Amino acid sequence: MSKLTIALDIMGGDHGPPVILSAAIKAIQHHPDVNFTLCGDESIINPAIQVLSDAERRRVVVSHCDQVVDMGEAPTSALRHKKRSSMRKAIELVQAKEAHACVSAGNTGALLTLSFYLLKTLSGIDRPALVSMMPTASHHKVLLLDLGANVNCTPDILFQYGVMGSVLAQQVAGIASPRVALLNVGEEDIKGNAQVKSADQLFKDAPGINYIGYVEGDDIFTDHADVVVTDGFTGNVALKSSEGLAKLVVSEVKRHSQRNIYTRLMAKIAFPLLKSIYNSVNPDQYNGASLIGLRGIVIKSHGNASKDAFYYAIVQAMQEARMQVPDKIKTKIETVLLEQL
Amino acid sequence: MSKLTIALDIMGGDHGPPVILSAAIKAIQHHPDVNFTLCGDESIINPAIQVLSDAERRRVVVSHCDQVVDMGEAPTSALRHKKRSSMRKAIELVQAKEAHACVSAGNTGALLTLSFYLLKTLSGIDRPALVSMMPTASHHKVLLLDLGANVNCTPDILFQYGVMGSVLAQQVAGIASPRVALLNVGEEDIKGNAQVKSADQLFKDAPGINYIGYVEGDDIFTDHADVVVTDGFTGNVALKSSEGLAKLVVSEVKRHSQRNIYTRLMAKIAFPLLKSIYNSVNPDQYNGASLIGLRGIVIKSHGNASKDAFYYAIVQAMQEARMQVPDKIKTKIETVLLEQL
Structure with missing residues (x-):
């Protein structure tokens, strides 16, 4: 995973896959140095990415997921019953270090719970925060x-x-x-x-x-x-x-x-x-909320995000990945806690 | 006190007496059926109300107060050390039933504390609220x-x-x-x-x-x-x-x-x-905040209220006084508590 890789939950959000997919296509086309893993229903994703050139297509992996976390679903239900969901898959890719960051516009509670459960907090951090x-x-x-x-x-x-x-x-x-x-x-x-x-x-x-x-x-x-x-x-x-x-x-x-x-x-x-x-x-311009304090980068896009809003969230994921934000937080919290001894 | 009487704290607010006084003068001129008691430094108030006609002047009482609650003052300090303040005087007039309502743009914490202390809450209400x-x-x-x-x-x-x-x-x-x-x-x-x-x-x-x-x-x-x-x-x-x-x-x-x-x-x-x-x-159009749940009507105007904003707050005080809001709250809370038995 030397090249920057971003995992996208294609199925989340109030407007469904079409809006997320057009944001994803924009990101793929505008960032030739980045790989993308699109998590979701391949029967929806594959036709949509036909617009990409062969070179662009080579930077894209489709990770088929046959489950979706519903917008109103209880986080505990998502955790227990949606083990094959697109949201969970995107987080799992970050957990397995197969992606540097993931982005979802899905159910916030479920995203928080799954991220907390799969990625765990950094040492010295009790709880992640949405920022x-x-x-x-x-x-x-x-x-x-x-x-x-x-x-x-x-x-x-x-x-x-x-x-x-x-x-x-x-x-x-x-x-x-x-x-x-x-x-x-x-x-x-x-x-x-x-x-x-x-x-x-x-x-x-x-x-x-x-x-x-x-x-x-x-x-x-x-x-x-x-x-x-x-x-x-x-x-x-x-x-x-x-x-x-x-x-x-x-x-x-x-x-x-x-x-x-x-x-x-x-x-x-x-x-x-x-x-x-x-x-x-x-x-929309400040749409991406970062879930910070975890051992990995998770960006939450607004549920009713437009194409541009979701695109900004993807850009934010790239930026945090490049700056290695979790490592920096880890170092800072250790320094601050040490100073207090 | 058959005629509607409103007590105004002339000294409160970020912009000081000039703004409050011009709002008061507007209220006096626009509401010929209402009496006003202006609480504050008479050397400031008297010159300002020279613009009023004799008939208007007859509906105004100046209640001289030689103390002012400062905007940053601790509520407990206002309670203990500002017994002759314009804010306290305005509330005391409501307490003594010499005014149907009072309005202040002064220190919110002090207004809350003084109102709570002097007017007490209605039975069934633990705490007043700002609304x-x-x-x-x-x-x-x-x-x-x-x-x-x-x-x-x-x-x-x-x-x-x-x-x-x-x-x-x-x-x-x-x-x-x-x-x-x-x-x-x-x-x-x-x-x-x-x-x-x-x-x-x-x-x-x-x-x-x-x-x-x-x-x-x-x-x-x-x-x-x-x-x-x-x-x-x-x-x-x-x-x-x-x-x-x-x-x-x-x-x-x-x-x-x-x-x-x-x-x-x-x-x-x-x-x-x-x-x-x-x-x-x-x-400014929704400037007046009511302090409700007390045995009297207290309206808090925004500290940096303009003339119009403070005027709206005065109008709101009149309206609540005419509708006898505290009595209505008392009846409603008794009914609701009774229903729950």
Whole structure:
């Protein structure tokens, strides 16, 4: 496995294989230095990859899987009864070191459970986290974690999230000394619940982390921090509620534009402007969520991801594989834990 | 106190008395049937209310207070050392039934603590909640609570929030049978933490509540529910992160518009359209957060509220006072608790 190899779960996601396959074909065509293993129903995959040239086709392996993890399926059911699923196969390829990373748009709970079970966490890490880049003003990107891997987080887990987020910001966003913050309901020391207060102390005692203290929800989208740490319940709600507001803005643009002939004309004239604004806050651009803390790279794409969104998730998988993110996290967590002795 | 009387804390808020006073003057001028008590430094208030006519002036009482609760002050310090503050005075007027409601843009923690201490909760209610209306598509409004009154919520408290939210949606938003939902990280039964799961059961067992189950963060801005219930930590983050994204959209509109002469022209032509879209998702329009569950009406305006935002908060105070919201909550919680016996 000298050449970079990415395993794709073709069957996951709300829109099904066609969208995933067109993203996969784009990735195959745009990245001639990468091999791909497409996991899923070969009767769906084989006809779709006919568009590839012979040279492109040679970089593709189809791994037939006759099971699919359903979007609403309980993670325990996926673990027990879907041993031949495309999702599991993609993770197993990473586990067997036959792929450097895998990408799925399938059932998040199942992906977390299968990844945790098959890949195991790095030593020093209790729980994996789901992390994603959020858009901000000034094109600066902020990493938010956890987005829903663990709804209950101890202070230790929050601290480990900070370490992992810090490594990812260095390796993927290229920030030399990432500013790590804890998400809270106020910036003053007295604010917050018991977990947040204890985690705050752990960060203050860790010299290897550039900890800047508390930030509030609106700071996720500003230039205050590079890494924002929170538990999976709060992080998931923060992500989805901001996505909800973004969708509201888009629907209001449509609704207000269609009011009369003047508003339609205005919208038509301003279309390039509206489009570029939309692109800069568009969730699809920061679609891939990394599942970090594991002994392997797993990227979760949004369930209702478009072709472009799934393509970005694949690119992210390549980048993390090239930067060897799990190894870097392992080294960092060992250093930080050693410093604390 | 037959005539509706509203007490205003003139000294609170990030922008200080000038903004609050101009909102107060607008309210005095637009609501000839309402009396106002302005609490704060008379040397600031008296010159500002010179603009009022004699008739308007007769509906205004200035209650001089020589202390101010600072925005960053600890709630316990405000409670102990600011007994002559404008914030406390406004709440004391409600406590003494000399005002039907009070409004403050000051320190949220101090307002919560002082209100809780002075007004006490209604019987059957363990903790007050901060609740606000969120914008949605189709002009439908959703009540979100708790926005930060209690960072730790037991299942019982979450249930009480649902009852209170339901009453507020009936009385203020005019919805006959408000759909109450619990905020969670997924809609399936298996999702969520222990508190949410227990609260879910409490709601299912309560026949007097139109409970519709779980919703996710993005559903706050859709037409799924009329009342979305969550703990104060998560609710605060949901509110602020969506506000953060709204601010990001506004800053992106500015940034993209100023790129070149064409984009400036486009923005100029589309200005009425952009303005109407902005107004429909503008936080100022749903600015007033009600502190509910107390034996009196307290409205919290955003700290950095504009004149219009603080004015909306005053209007909301009048509306809740007219609908006698605390009495209605008291009746509803008694009925629901009785049904459960």
